[in-house]
Amino acid sequence: MKGKHLGEFEELVLLVVASLDNYAYAVTVQSEITNKADRKVNISAVHTALYRLEEKGYLASEMGGATATRGGKQKRMFRVTSAGFATLQSAKMIREKLWREIPRLSFGN
Amino acid sequence: MERLPPKWIMKILSWWIDPSILDEIQGDLLELFQMDYTEQGKVYATRRYLKNVLLSIRNYNLRRFRRSPSNNSLAMIGNYLKSTIRNISKNATYSILNILGLAIGIAACLFILQYVSYEKSYDRFHDAYEDIYRVRYKVYRDGELNIDCAAAVPRVGPFMKENLPEVVDFVRAYPMSGTISYNNTSFREKRMHIVDPSFLTIFSFPLIKGDPSTALSDPYSVIITEEISKKYFGNEDPIGKTLEFDGDDKLQVTGVARNVPENSHLKFNFLISYETLNSRTRNDEGVSSSETSWGWYDFNTYVRVEPGTDPIVFDEKFADILYQERKEDFEKYNFKAEFPLQSIADIHLYSNLLQESEPEEQGDGRAVEFLSVIALFILIIAWINYVNLSTARSIDRSKEVGVRKTLGASRRQLIFQFFTEAFVLNLIALFLGVFIVLAGIRGFNILTDSRLSTAFLGDPQFWITISAIFLLGTVLSGLYPALVLSSFRPVSVLKGKLTKGISNVFFRKALVVFQFVASVGLIAGTLIVYQQLNHLRKLDLGFDMSEMVVVNGPRVFGQDSLFPSTNESFKNELKQLAFVESVTNGSNVPGDEIFWTNGIRRNSQSEDANKIIYNVGIDYNYFDTYDIDVVAGRSYNRSHQTDTGSVILNARAIEYLGFKSPEATIGDKVFFWNKPWTVIGVVDDYNQMTAKQAVSPLIFHLQPDNSGYYTIRLKENTNPSALNSLQSTYESFYPGNPFDYFFLDDFFNRQYNNDHTFSRVFTLFALFAIFVACLGLFGLSSFNVVKRSKEIGVRKVLGASVWKIVNLLSREFLMLLLLANLIAWPIIYWIMNNWLNTFASRISIGIWSFLIAGACVLVIAMGSVSLKIVQAARANPVDAIRDE
Numbered sequence: 001m002k003g004k005h006l007g008e009f010e011e012l013v014l015l016v017v018a019s020l021d022n023y024a025y026a027v028t029v030q031s032e033i034t035n036k037a038d039r040k041v042n043i044s045a046v047h048t049a050l051y052r053l054e055e056k057g058y059l060a061s062e063m064g065g066a067t068a069t070r071g072g073k074q075k076r077m078f079r080v081t082s083a084g085f086a087t088l089q090s091a092k093m094i095r096e097k098l099w100r101e102i103p104r105l106s107f108g109n
Numbered sequence: 110m111e112r113l114p115p116k117w118i119m120k121i122l123s124w125w126i127d128p129s130i131l132d133e134i135q136g137d138l139l140e141l142f143q144m145d146y147t148e149q150g151k152v153y154a155t156r157r158y159l160k161n162v163l164l165s166i167r168n169y170n171l172r173r174f175r176r177s178p179s180n181n182s183l184a185m186i187g188n189y190l191k192s193t194i195r196n197i198s199k200n201a202t203y204s205i206l207n208i209l210g211l212a213i214g215i216a217a218c219l220f221i222l223q224y225v226s227y228e229k230s231y232d233r234f235h236d237a238y239e240d241i242y243r244v245r246y247k248v249y250r251d252g253e254l255n256i257d258c259a260a261a262v263p264r265v266g267p268f269m270k271e272n273l274p275e276v277v278d279f280v281r282a283y284p285m286s287g288t289i290s291y292n293n294t295s296f297r298e299k300r301m302h303i304v305d306p307s308f309l310t311i312f313s314f315p316l317i318k319g320d321p322s323t324a325l326s327d328p329y330s331v332i333i334t335e336e337i338s339k340k341y342f343g344n345e346d347p348i349g350k351t352l353e354f355d356g357d358d359k360l361q362v363t364g365v366a367r368n369v370p371e372n373s374h375l376k377f378n379f380l381i382s383y384e385t386l387n388s389r390t391r392n393d394e395g396v397s398s399s400e401t402s403w404g405w406y407d408f409n410t411y412v413r414v415e416p417g418t419d420p421i422v423f424d425e426k427f428a429d430i431l432y433q434e435r436k437e438d439f440e441k442y443n444f445k446a447e448f449p450l451q452s453i454a455d456i457h458l459y460s461n462l463l464q465e466s467e468p469e470e471q472g473d474g475r476a477v478e479f480l481s482v483i484a485l486f487i488l489i490i491a492w493i494n495y496v497n498l499s500t501a502r503s504i505d506r507s508k509e510v511g512v513r514k515t516l517g518a519s520r521r522q523l524i525f526q527f528f529t530e531a532f533v534l535n536l537i538a539l540f541l542g543v544f545i546v547l548a549g550i551r552g553f554n555i556l557t558d559s560r561l562s563t564a565f566l567g568d569p570q571f572w573i574t575i576s577a578i579f580l581l582g583t584v585l586s587g588l589y590p591a592l593v594l595s596s597f598r599p600v601s602v603l604k605g606k607l608t609k610g611i612s613n614v615f616f617r618k619a620l621v622v623f624q625f626v627a628s629v630g631l632i633a634g635t636l637i638v639y640q641q642l643n644h645l646r647k648l649d650l651g652f653d654m655s656e657m658v659v660v661n662g663p664r665v666f667g668q669d670s671l672f673p674s675t676n677e678s679f680k681n682e683l684k685q686l687a688f689v690e691s692v693t694n695g696s697n698v699p700g701d702e703i704f705w706t707n708g709i710r711r712n713s714q715s716e717d718a719n720k721i722i723y724n725v726g727i728d729y730n731y732f733d734t735y736d737i738d739v740v741a742g743r744s745y746n747r748s749h750q751t752d753t754g755s756v757i758l759n760a761r762a763i764e765y766l767g768f769k770s771p772e773a774t775i776g777d778k779v780f781f782w783n784k785p786w787t788v789i790g791v792v793d794d795y796n797q798m799t800a801k802q803a804v805s806p807l808i809f810h811l812q813p814d815n816s817g818y819y820t821i822r823l824k825e826n827t828n829p830s831a832l833n834s835l836q837s838t839y840e841s842f843y844p845g846n847p848f849d850y851f852f853l854d855d856f857f858n859r860q861y862n863n864d865h866t867f868s869r870v871f872t873l874f875a876l877f878a879i880f881v882a883c884l885g886l887f888g889l890s891s892f893n894v895v896k897r898s899k900e901i902g903v904r905k906v907l908g909a910s911v912w913k914i915v916n917l918l919s920r921e922f923l924m925l926l927l928l929a930n931l932i933a934w935p936i937i938y939w940i941m942n943n944w945l946n947t948f949a950s951r952i953s954i955g956i957w958s959f960l961i962a963g964a965c966v967l968v969i970a971m972g973s974v975s976l977k978i979v980q981a982a983r984a985n986p987v988d989a990i991r992d993e
Contacts, residue, residue: 026137043137044165051130066136069143071113073136 006058006087012037013049014058014088018080025064025075026050050078058084112146114139114158125166134165185522189529192509196530200502203888207498208538210884211586214491215542215578217877220553221484222574223546223561224870228477231372231457235313237413240277242420242450244269244410245462248721249445255721259462260284261410263399265448266305272430275418280307282375282409283386283399284466288664288846289379290353291341297661297849298337301379302409303386311413312375318348319364328384332364337378356665356845360385371560374456375409375466403435403446407704409466411453420450443717464704469859476867480874486627487878488578492586493620494885495534499527499590500617501892506594507602514599523595531587539579557870558862589616618925621889624882625929625966630937631875633962637941637954638868644952645861651795651804652699653736656690656823657853659698660835662816663843673814679842680819686834688827693734696726696817699797700857709808711766712778712785722762722781723797723805726812732792734822741771742790745811749789752811757790762806779808799860803949820853879966883973886922891977894918901981902989914982915975922974930963 006014016032017024030046033039053059064077080088113119119135126134138161145154197204232238244265248256266279283303288295302308306325309316316324317335324332331352338347347362354360360381369376387397398405414423427448432439439445451460458474465471510523518526550561565571666672676694683692697703705726708719729745731737740760745752756779760771768774771791778785794804823831836848894901901914909917938954945951 026133027140030141042164043141043161044168047134047137047165048168063133067140069140070136071139073132073139075136076130076133 006091009041009045010049010053011088011091012039013046014053014080014084017050017053017059017078018085018088022077022079024078027075029078050076053084054078057081058087112143112151114142114155118155118159118162122162122166138162138165185525186529189526190533192526193530193533197534200505203498203502203892204534206884206888207495208534208541210491210494210881211535211538211582212541212545213877213881213884214488215539215582216545216549217487217874217881218484218578219542219546219575220549220561221480221870221874223565224557224559225477225481225484226565226570227372227559227561228458228472231472232374232453234370234372235311235453237311237313238454239452240416240418241311241411241413241453243453243456244279244412244448245451246406247447247449249447250443250720255444256406257462258406258464259409259456259460259466260407260464261448262403262406263408263410264401264403266408266410266412267400268431268434269412269427269448273423273427275414275423277413277415278307278311279410279412280305280311281383282308282377282411282466283383283407284409285381287355289341290356290665290845291350293845294341295665295845295847296340297664297847298378300377301381302375302377303381303383305383308380311411314366314369314377316364316366318346321364324364325380325382326384327361327363328382328388329358329360330363330382330385331360332366332380333362334366334368334378336368338362338365353665356667358385372457374453374470403438407464409464412450414450420452424449441717442719444719464702468702469862471863473863473867480870483631483871483874483878486631487874487881488582490624490627490878490881490885491538492582493624494881494888495531495586496589497617497620497885498888498892499530499586500593501889501896503590503594503597507597510594510597511599511602514597515603520595524591527591527594528583528587531590532583535579535583535586539575543575553873556873558866617889621886621922621925622929622932624885625926625970626933626936628879628882628966628969629930629933629959629962631878632965633933633937633958634941635868635872635875636958636961637937637945637952638871640958641945641948641952642861642864642868645800645864645948645950646858648796648800648950650699650800650857651737651793654699654853654857656825656827658821658823658832658835659851659853659856660819660821660839661849662694662818663846664816665845666816666843672816675842676814676816679838682838682842683819683821683835686831686838688824688831690822690824691730691734692819692821693731694728694813694815694817694819695731696724696812696815697797698818698820698853698856699735699795700853700860701797701818703797703805703807707781709766709779709781711768712780714780720765720806722765722808724808724810726810726815726817728811728813728815731809734820735795737795738793740791740793742775742788744790744792751787752789755787755789755811757792757809758788759792759804759807759809760794761804762808763791765806781808800950801860801948879969883969886970887973887976890918890922890974893921894977894981898981898984898989901984902986905982905986906990911979911982915978918978918982919971919974922970926963926967926970929966930959933962934959 012033013029016029016036019036020028020032026043026046029050030041030043033041033046050059050061054061058081059078060081061076061078064075066072066074122135122138123131138158141161142154142158145157232241235241243259244261246256246258246261246265247254263281263283266281270276270279281304285301285303286297286299287301289298290296304325306322308314308325309321316332319332324330333341333347333352341347341352342350347365350362352360352362366377366380383399386399390397390399392398414420424447431446431448435446456465457470458472458477461471513523513526547563550563553559554561666675680692680694683689696705703723703725705724706721707724709722710716710718710720727745729747732739732744742757744757758766758774758779763771763774766779768777774788774791777788779788780786792809796802797805797807821835832850835850839846839848897918901918904914904917937959941954945954
């Protein structure tokens with residue numbers, strides 16, 4: 001878990017934060033994952049991933065507004081740092097490169 | 110928004126989550142909660158919320174201290190724990206010996222503490238127990254204590270209340286027994302007390318049914334316990350029902366009390382209203398002697414005083430007031446009475462007076478204190494084991510200490526490390542000890558006839574004690590090894606030289622000697638206790654109690670005038686039975702405390718010489734049946750018409766009343782009951798009560814119609830079925846009376862029950878102590894052997910025999926053992942001599958008890974030592990010396 005390596009779930013969370021643009025905090029991230037990736041995750045897993053990504057420097061955060069539904073508690077708003085984008089991009093490139101190298105034959109067509 | 114999840118769940122979160130991120134997480138979870146609430150309702154939302162909280166706190170990353178830099182001292186504690194566990198598992202045998210010893214020590218200590226605290230719990234269940242005192246009754250004649258009694262006179266309670274403002278209230282309890290009948294079922298009942306209505310307010314004996322303020326107001330009202338209610342009425346409501354007492358009095362049930370707790374010195378099944386007694390004793394002028402008497406001392410009297418009253422000051426104050434009131438009588442009859450207060454909480458353990466309420470249950474405060482000392486001894490022995498084993502292992506550990514010190518460990522850290530070890534071992538032992546107690550409590554109860562329960566687990570007092578034992582144990586057992594081991598100098602220990610101080614060896618030897626002293630002492634003590642108890646049991650009591658059946662006399666009898674003839678024919682009928690040797694009746698049997706007393710003097714003396722004597726009513730062949738010797742004069746005889754006017758004394762009474770000799774007394778006269786009586790015989794002393802007490806002065810009256818007890822001497826080897834024919838004979842003569850019998854030897858020996866229990870407890874813990882000491886010895890000797898294995902190897906190579914080596918290795922222990930015996934013998938002699946002096950008849954302490962104890966310890970100790978020694982001596986020397 002140490003180092004700059006990106007886990008599968010972490011990559012997903014990072015992507016979701018990027019896509020939510022400026023409105024990413026744990027609750028929205030969780031519902032987005034449920035909706036878009038059709039995957040049920042617990043809020044604590046999201047929390048853990050978010051804090052870990054922040055420790056790794058891929059996410060930055062600031063405290064956002066409080067609402068009544070939150071019992072007056074502030075939320076922590078996350079956004080992707082440039083390092084985060086770079087990592088996402090390199091991950092994507094590696095994948096694309098690998099995709100391109102798969103011979104068509106191997107699909108049995 | 111007022112929709113909030115339960116507070117306690119939110120609390121859980123705040124305990125566990127890092128405060129720097131707590132707010133945001135709480136916010137997120139609340140938001141989810143609100144969403145769930147809107148969509149699915151409260152129950153679902155709460156459940157989800159709880160799940161989220163639990164999953165969050167499980168998440169290591171979110172926990173407290175997540176961001177704090179790792180704490181070095183915490184890491185060190187972790188390291189100490191790790192090295193402790195490694196050490197334990199590396200030397201499994203010694204660790205087990207150590208832990209087992211400590212655990213047994215702790216278990217023994219806990220057992221004893223439970224036993225002791227039960228004994229000390231007597232009568233503390235009364236809400237006001239600190240302010241309740243029993244009024245004792247002491248009578249001095251010529252400055253000499255004549256009576257020291259638990260029961261006082263009926264007048265003293267009211268008199269105290271009238272004259273001393275400190276007295277809130279008083280209660281009198283007059284003990285009785287009798288036959289209770291209801292609907293043709295009859296039982297002989299004990300534990301009946303005639304009591305004032307204040308009984309229910311002074312003591313905390315709650316009523317289940319009935320009104321405590323009126324239940325004892327009217328004459329002939331009775332309160333019964335639940336148990337009695339069940340016995341007579343089953344499931345019926347007893348209130349308002351009528352019980353018959355001894356066939357004539359009708360008692361109306363006005364209340365049902367909860368059963369009396371076992372740890373009450375005053376036990377009752379029936380409480381009869383005091384007015385009942387007053388109406389019986391009232392004379393023509395309307396005065397009841399049960400209110401006014403200053404001489405009838407059968408009334409257990411208790412007072413409740415204002416909180417903070419000093420009993421000593423109270424006694425002094427009351428003595429003055431009493432003197433003013435009673436001056437004339439005191440001076441006229443040359444005596445003095447005192448009514449000192451005695452705290453109700455002290456009665457069970459520290460009171461042993463005449464007419465105690467439950468004499469057989471009377472505890473022994475000194476024995477209880479003695480046991481506490483033994484408990485402490487066992488623990489100390491276990492701690493000594495720990496110290497011994499750890500210092501003995503110092504050679505093993507010295508390299509570790511050297512390396513740690515070289516790498517920069519400070520002495521303080523090392524001390525801390527060894528304390529951690531002591532802490533862990535003590536903790537494991539503690540758990541094991543508590544487990545042993547829980548597992549063994551039933552066995553303990555059966556063995557010692559006690560009533561301990563596991564309820565102590567809920568008692569905070571218990572946990573305080575446990576923690577104290579634990580902490581003290583950790584400090585005491587950890588201190589010495591910690592100091593010694595941490596003081597090693599790294600350079601020398603790493604070079605392989607152990608800076609072995611002489612003090613170390615000396616200390617260890619001193620500890621071993623202490624263990625031996627304790628073991629020898631406990632064995633010798635146990636032996637002496639057993640010998641004394643055996644002596645008491647086999648003592649010639651002055652009468653024969655074998656093959657004797659005692660039947661309670663009838664209490665329900667239609668017409669008193671017919672009793673003498675029925676009594677005679679009943680006895681004759683019994684004598685006809687083939688298995689009956691002889692039959693006698695009397696007011697008391699041996700082992701039965703005599704309550705019937707009066708003042709007596711030689712006829713030639715003046716009135717102020719009166720002394721208290723105990724009365725027994727007997728029939729003609731009482732002495733024959735009991736095999737009591739007549740030393741002068743004769744026993745009662747049917748051929749002497751005048752015998753109803755004469756009396757028989759025992760030898761003690763001759764001396765007590767100041768007669769010259771038994772022979773000279775015959776034909777002389779004694780004066781009591783307002784007239785002179787001729788002494789016709791003197792019988793040998795016999796023990797009316799236990800042989801622990803001195804023989805009391807007795808006077809025997811001829812009362813062939815006394816309905817107290819029938820004693821039947823059976824012929825030898827009588828079949829138990831004989832009791833059936835006794836019963837049918839009894840029932841045909843005395844219908845409506847329960848056939849209630851006991852064997853005299855059982856009855857008499859019940860007085861020793863407490864001593865036997867105590868000696869079993871004593872033995873049990875002596876064994877515990879010895880076992881623990883042996884564990885330590887075994888561990889110590891095996892380390893000794895390991896340490897000297899090279900030496901043994903070299904010696905063997907050079908031609909030493911196995912026997913020589915065993916001899917060499919065991920000599921050291923042998924010397925210690927001898928020294929321990931020398932120390933233990935005088936100490937034990939002194940202690941046991943003091944104990945034996947409390948008995949009227951005691952054994953003298955023989956050297957044999959000590960020799961046997963010494964030999965026992967020698968065998969056990971050498972057994973555990975030589976196991977390892979012989980093994981080492983027989984080992985192939987090559988194994989020991991081949992590698993350097």
